[in-house]
Amino acid sequence: MTRLRHRPALDVRVEIRGELPREDAEYARARALDTATALGPGARALRLRLTRTQDRSISRPALAQADVELDDAGPVRVQLATGTARESVDLVLGTLVGRAVRLREQGDIGFAATYESAYRPQYVDRPLARRRIARHKTVVLARRTPGQAARELIALDRRFHLFADVTTGWDGLVHRCPLSGAVELCAAGSGALPRLDLAEAGRRLWLGGRPFVGYTGPGDDRGRVLYRRYDGHYGLIEPVSGGRIGAGTLSARN
Incomplete structure (x- = not known):
């Protein structure tokens, strides 16, 4: 460097x-x-x-x-x-x-x-059998309002942004719609995110052809994201159990 x-x-x-x-x-x-x-x-x-x-x-x-x-x-x-x-x-x-x-x-x-930029980075065409979870991050989620989370999503040029809703206490996920580019909100505790294990999340990610899958894990209502990396592998973001931080600190970046 x-x-x-x-x-x-x-x-x-x-x-x-x-x-x-x-x-x-x-x-x-x-x-x-x-x-x-x-x-x-x-x-x-x-x-x-x-x-x-x-x-x-x-x-x-x-x-x-x-x-x-x-x-x-x-x-x-x-x-x-x-x-x-x-x-x-x-x-x-x-x-x-x-x-x-x-x-x-x-x-x-x-x-x-x-909107999805015409210059967005491309994914390496890696065969399915050779893909793995190359990055696994456990993070303490930042407390945000949905509006603040959406603003950070756009300012940081992300496809998704995982946060803790400052009002409800639920884990929330703001993300861009693949076609329209509009920002949508899913709240883990409301049932908006499906309850999946990691294997099923991986299957949906592969079959759906989307850049990521948001879900809640078995036995809790905590939000998680399994996503495609540009090197052709996968990444996984999970919240620290019981962990959330104040409004002054950023949450994980994908």
Whole structure:
């Protein structure tokens, strides 16, 4: 990882994964510093990660992820993929600045950002027999209102967001609809999430062709999410038993 410092108030870090020409890596570093200046005061910890996959099943192999902490608007994250490294860098950093401006000026990034982007990263076409749960996270869920959870879902560019409802105490799941991109809410304690074991959740994930399955585990009403990773494997998020935290801390990121 290469660490760059533009000024003491803003730490800028650029990480390059995979083989890239030196000039493309330097371009990414220069654009990250330019973006740090454009974000202005109140921006902290800008991160840019650029990955180029060699998998031939991927038509947009250059994946860029950028995120920043804003003192007045919280975290913002964007993840997009294109055919070339420079195009991905320009697209993801430009989108990040645009979202930061909207969050500061209007308090949200608009419903236009909820659609499934044409530049969303692609899944590696991994044979079913070779897939496994490559990441298993147990998390303490943050207490949020559904509105706050939906706002974080969009600002963090997620497909889903698991949280604890500050009013009802139930685990909640906000997610984007696959076709319309609209944000929907499911509450674990209300029966909106099906009660499944892990094997059945995996079967539904495979048969349904969706990016994730939200469910409650056998014997409790705690929400869980089994999801597809872009490397072709699966990830699992489960809440810590009995664990929830206050409104000042973010919940897990998928």
